[in-house]
Amino acid sequence: MTPLARKLLVKPGQRLGLVNPPPGYAERLLPLPDGAEIVDLQPGLDVLQVFVQDRAALDRETAALRSVRDGGILWVCYPKGGRKAGTDLNRDLLWEALGAVGLTGVTLVSVDDTWSAMRFRPTADVGT
Template sequence: MENTIFKKMHLKDDASMICINAPQEFFELVTDHSSIKLIKTGKADYVIMFVSSLQEYDAKIKSALSKLNSTGILWINYPKSKGKIKYDVNRDILYRHSNKDGIEPCAMVALNDNWSMMRFREIKE
């Protein structure tokens, strides 16, 4: 699965990655993929952020954006609503809400049965 998801994410070999609020299952995928360099400080090629609420998004987005290098890519992961379990963050909400932060979604993939992820880019004027 990890090779498939990393191909969908268009990860480049030897890319640097910062993970924010990632569950253990994601860290296991990343550490099993030898060409990705997990870093904790500095600027990264990829910032992967996990949020379970809009409040969590608002609390973490500025920090996430500040960790991207000049060509960096931001992926935001949010939980899939299942049955009666609903979240106040989803594709449509992130699409509308992210504009205030100067970013817009440009791609989307399913990480697994529990998480979806959206790639964001800077809004160009």
């Protein structure tokens, strides 16, 4: 298992969905833990990683966030660097936007030099 897959909490046998990954990103996750696989977007995913460049992209992908199963892992990735990197997203704006749909940010990790990822859980489940 790669350090990146470990950081994203991918476990053996899980199904991982990727939305809008940068070119070559899926290959950087390999090898995955035993039996884990990258699959097309579908309901009931164990882990979902959504990449968004800006607030408009986040708004477009809100429906995809529902593809993660109850108790699953949801990561929303956004460019580091804020306006200097050409994005209108940052940690606080992401937290606010997804809070409006019942999600709370619980963890922030660095994916690489370009991307940060915030893990979200349903607000009702935070603290349990």
